[in-house]
Amino acid sequence: MSKINLEIAKQLIDGAEEEAQKIGVQMVISVVDEGGNLIAVHRMDDAWLASIEIAQNKAWTSVALKMPTSNLAEATVPNAELFGLNTTNNGRLVVFGGGFPLVRDGKVIGAVGVSGSSVEHDVQVAQAAVHVFDALNVSVL
Numbered sequence: 001m002s003k004i005n006l007e008i009a010k011q012l013i014d015g016a017e018e019e020a021q022k023i024g025v026q027m028v029i030s031v032v033d034e035g036g037n038l039i040a041v042h043r044m045d046d047a048w049l050a051s052i053e054i055a056q057n058k059a060w061t062s063v064a065l066k067m068p069t070s071n072l073a074e075a076t077v078p079n080a081e082l083f084g085l086n087t088t089n090n091g092r093l094v095v096f097g098g099g100f101p102l103v104r105d106g107k108v109i110g111a112v113g114v115s116g117s118s119v120e121h122d123v124q125v126a127q128a129a130v131h132v133f134d135a136l137n138v139s140v141l
Contacts, residue, residue, distance in 0.1 A: 004110035009040035015132035020125045027116035030055040051115035058099030058113030066108045070097035098122030
């Protein structure tokens with residue numbers, strides 16, 4: 001398997017925090033490994049306390065389902081095929097944007113989750129972390 005370690009997580013967090021500062025929002029940024037285990041969580045000054053758990057759950061959802069959390073939004077509204085999905089897994093599944101899998105050589109090897117503002121901003125900041133990851137030379141073992 002690949003290794004998303006603390007050193008890599010810090011780089012992703014730095015890239016995400018830089019983007020959050022550019023747009024003037026306080027975020028919580030979370031990174032998990034391929035098993036959904038927390039590697040790092042970073043709460044910017046004055047970021048919402050509720051965002052700590054939300055960011056971690058966005059990252060967990062992305063790695064558990066191997067997709068961005070935003071992919072679940074339309075399928076989970078009332079009367080949609082997956083309505084109520086967010087009530088499974090002890091309420092841990094997040095069905096709105098801000099979580100992205102980290103993919104290398106076609107394999108999901110971790111994920112990032114961001115929370116603290118509008119969904120649009122959460123997605124923008126999380127994508128900054130993904131861009132940092134894509135630029136890194138992380139190999140799949």
